[in-house]
Structure formats: structure tokens, C-alpha cells
Amino acid sequence: MTASDGDEPNGLRRTHRVTISDLARRLQISKASVSYALNGRAGVSDETRQRVLDLAEELGFHPNSAAVALSASRTRTIGIVIARDPALISTEAFYMRTLVGIEQYLNEVDASLLLRLTGEQGEDLDVLRRWSRQGRVDGFILFDEHDNDPRIPLLKELGIPCVVVSSNAPDDQAGRLISSPTETVTLLLDHLAALGHRDIAHISGPFMFVHERLRVQTLRELAADRGMTVRQLEGSYRYDDGAALTRQLLTGPNPPTAIVLGNDLMAVAALRVAIDLGTPVPGQVSIVAWDDSPLCELAHPGITAVDQKTMERGRAAADLLFRVAAGQDDIHEQAPAGELRARASSGPAAHR
């Protein structure tokens, strides 16, 4: 699938209908054998190779997509290096769901993931440099973009491709899977506006992340378009912080009628503080979260959140990386669209 023929009108690439797994199942051979056959690599007999190619044609499997990219791959391995507090990584569902999506894709095409979690920023640069020089990976998927992120020029200098899971699309030659905040902000604000909310608050993640500052800016603009005011507070993604900032809002003058929280952990914290303060949810304050997760789903009341299609996003990032590494020109792609999961934590505004 080339970048153009797979694009939907809304910019969303669809997943392939026929996969290597389908071919393997039909032929009762391993996916590795299918992959070897499609990629012209040793490891299968000529007869098997022909059976694979025949079935691929019959079923309309497009070997001009990932298969071509993978045939150009030196290592069939991608690298991910995450520099974040390990405790936070293990509490938030985001990373694990993303990794699972990436792994689902890699498993289908018989490729591998080399993973490193460094506790501190800076250490990640060492790892990117060494894995690149050692030729261990075809490229990297990068998360949590910072201002003037040093990883992007480093990888450019090293000549190693990357895909940034990103909120913006500067012209820096990095591959990008782009989730514009406009979409999520629109889902959240339309939901709250329809419920009569006019005075809302947003407790974000740290402003050091590009995507958090874009969220703040987009919320301000789209709230103004709808005649809503939005107070913005910088949080840390941590439970304690979500709790303290929510307490500050709800016990201060003119509490907002709805609070948007930047992640699931802070949303659960906000819900708990509201209940502990005797502030009815959603009767007095609605609580909504940027990212859906089991914590939001299993909270009581359940917390309204945007399902960011995190696993699909992981799949799409891995797929894009192999195509970028194979030299595809179009290095920017839209991430799968999110969907609002309306639950009991949001309801009509207390004051109109």
C-alpha cells in the first residue's frame, strides 16, 4: 500500500485486510516462512515460495506495502528508548497499550522490538547513539517530544530513520505519526458544551512536552470559539498533583462546572477529591479525561474520556517506520481518530 492509495478522505490510513498471518494460516506454514517467501529471503523451498506468492495474489495481499519495506530492512528490528520515571510508566496504561499495538504489528511481519527504559533524560541519547552505531535497529519510534528535542538531530546525524509519535509536523525530516490535539479537544468541548458547561478548567501534563502546550493552546482557542472560558493549570500526570489542583479549584472562588484532566491517573484523583469534598459528580462538577484507560472505565462513576486508539496508534507507528526506513517519500501520517467514551462522570452543568 503506497502512501496515497491507502489514504482515507480524513487522512486515516486503513489497516491491511489480508495479513501475513492470513497467508500462513491458509497454507498451514509459519508466518516466518511466508515472510521469507514474500521478501525473497532464503529459508523456504522454491515450491513453498511459489505457493505463498500465488495465494498472496489470489487474496489481494499487497506486497508493495510493509513487505517491500521489510525486504529493505537490515535488522527487522525497531528500537524504542523511553526516558521517564519508571514508576509512572508502570502506572499509566498508555505505554503498555502502545507497546502491545507495536508488538501486534511486529509479530505479524515477524520483526522484533529492542526496548530500553532509561530513568533519566540524557541517558536515552547514549542508547540511541550506540544502538545506531552498532547497526542493531532499522530505526526508532520516539515518544514525548520536547522543545528542540535533541533526539531528532542526533538520529539525522547518525543517518537512522525515526517516527515521532507527535502532535505537530515541523519540516525536520523526521517521520511523524500525528495526533492533532484539535480532534480530542473538539470531542471534549462539544460534549461539555452540549451539557451547558461554560466555565471549565484544564489540569494538563507538564509543559515541557510539546503536545501538552499544543493541548493548552488548542483548548484556549476552541473554547473561545464556543463562548467558553477555560482556566489552565499545569500538572505532572501524578495522582497527588491531580488531587491537589482539583482541591484548589473546587474549594476556591467560582469553581468550574467541569474539569478536563490530562491523564487517567489525575482524573481518578479529581473524582476522589470531589467525592471526599461532598461535591456531587456530575451534579456539581463534571470530570473528563484526555485518555481512556481501565482506571477511567472501572472508576465509579465511570469517567468520560477519549479513547485515543492507543494500540492502533502503536501499530500505525511501527508500520510507518518500516516504510520511512525503506525510503517512502511521504513521512507524515495522521494517527487513527479518537472516540469519546461518555460515562457517568459528566452531566448537565450546575449553573448555566
Place this chain on the structure above:
Amino acid sequence: MTASDGDEPNGLRRTHRVTISDLARRLQISKASVSYALNGRAGVSDETRQRVLDLAEELGFHPNSAAVALSASRTRTIGIVIARDPALISTEAFYMRTLVGIEQYLNEVDASLLLRLTGEQGEDLDVLRRWSRQGRVDGFILFDEHDNDPRIPLLKELGIPCVVVSSNAPDDQAGRLISSPTETVTLLLDHLAALGHRDIAHISGPFMFVHERLRVQTLRELAADRGMTVRQLEGSYRYDDGAALTRQLLTGPNPPTAIVLGNDLMAVAALRVAIDLGTPVPGQVSIVAWDDSPLCELAHPGITAVDQKTMERGRAAADLLFRVAAGQDDIHEQAPAGELRARASSGPAAHR
């Protein structure tokens, strides 16, 4: 640290006090340089090597531990292949916390993780075989041991070391990091017995896992020792299943006064069902979980659970694997001890 000098009386190995990170920080050089110096590998000057060795001696860093093991390592990479439903992996905190623990260790010794999540059992064997033959890893950490688990003889045949994160210790030449269920069952039953519970139920995970059957057997034996009866039901680790089985218990004849759930997701489900049925928790039924997690901590009421020290266990498994791979004789080790986190979901039994 050899297997003997690091053992505590209770069988728990302690973590090293001085790490490669400490040496790197003190010398203001990278951890990779420290590791190269300690392991006699190229990449550092003779002068730096001497400074590293001098400081290691001064601080009592024991290069006869992981460093020796790592110097024997061909790839400085370990493999993990998990065959489980991806949706479940991303919902349960267990895997991510274990991976984070493993990664913390690997980051300190500058080693890497090659990770594969295969959706189906059987596919994992293919991956183990190929990575072994391609010499991509020094060894594997295995989870979720089955009866007559085919992975263990396969790796033995391939001559690749492994560490099974395990509940038992058969004499099959596999390395094992052992969490005996006796410890957790003792913590849970002593807690419930002290609260006067005599008639309890246990909703386990699937019996296809060795550790689940050992839990069932241990619960039966230790409950009998305490004069308690325990009804055992086989669950699936899934929310829906935990909910259905809890409903069955609470609406049936002679409901138990306490329910032990095999994972966090089923425990949250049990709590929700009890609340929905109007059964006071813990007034009428106490809910306790085998594994602690943010879901247990953030539930309301908070769910009593055993903190299995999952991150520490991950670290210990990675450390043991490198030592086993380097030829250490003692290939069985006790996992770090768990601790009970008593919360509001457990209280005095309704009926004595």
C-alpha cells in the same frame, strides 16, 4: 556476589549496594564506559579503566557478580516472548511492572531487552527457536509456566539458558526465580483469620497455569490448618468473569464472608458487584486480591492486596539470568518477599 554470600537467612537475595550507575556518576563518565572498563572490553582508555577499577575497589563494588556474568555475555541482550491475549496484557499492571523492573536492571548494566508479544501459544516457540539460532540473545525469561511446558525442553535442546518466573522448583535444569504461593496465602489467610473469617471463597486464574493450581492447593491446605473452609472457583483473570462468579457466590446459599480474587481486575469486578447488589463491603463481605496494583489502590473502598514486589522480581529475574548464563551452579533463587497492603475492603467477618 556469589549465590551463597548474597543469600539472606530467609532466602531473599539483596540488591547490590554499589551499582555501575554509582561508579559512572562519581567518575562523571557514562555507564557504558564503566561497564566496558569492568568487563575488559575495548572502548575506554587504559587510564579510565584504571580509575574505574580503583573506584570499584574503594566503594566495595563486587565485580564478581553481575559484571562477571556480563563479561561472559555474548549479546548483552535477553529475550522475553509472551503468549497472551494482548488486550489482557495491556489491562493488567503485572507485565508492565515486571518489564519496568527488568529494564531498570538492564539499564544499570547497559544490556538490552528483545521483546515479542505473540497473541497465541505455539507462536512463541517459533520465536524462541529463531532468536536462539540467530544468536540474538544470551537467554530468556519465561512467564506463565504450563504443565509440561514445551519451552523448557526446547531451550535446553537449543542450549540457551532461561529463568522461569515460577511457583515451583522441579529438577529440570531451568533457572528459576521462585515465588512460593505459601507466602502470599499465609499473608492473606492470617489477615482474614484475624478478622474472624472462617468461610471464604477463592476465584482463581485459569488452572492451565501451574502457579494457579499451586495457589489452589496451598489455599486448601493452609485454610484447613486454620479451621477455615474455602470454596474454589476457576476464573479467567477477566473482569466479566470475576463479576459473574462473585454474583453467583453472593446470591447463592450461604455466601462466604470473604472472597480472594486471583488478580486486580477480578477484584475490582467483585467489589463493583457487591456494591451493586447492596452487599456492604466489608460489612457483609470482604474482598482481597492476590496482586496489588493501581486499580486496587484507587478503588473505593481500596482493595486489600498483596504487593508482590513485581518490579523487584523483574530485576531479580534479569540478574539471575545473566548469572545462570555465565555458568553459575545455583540456578534456583527465591523471589523478593511480598507484603500485605491492608485497605478498607476487608474487615471483621459478618458471621463468626
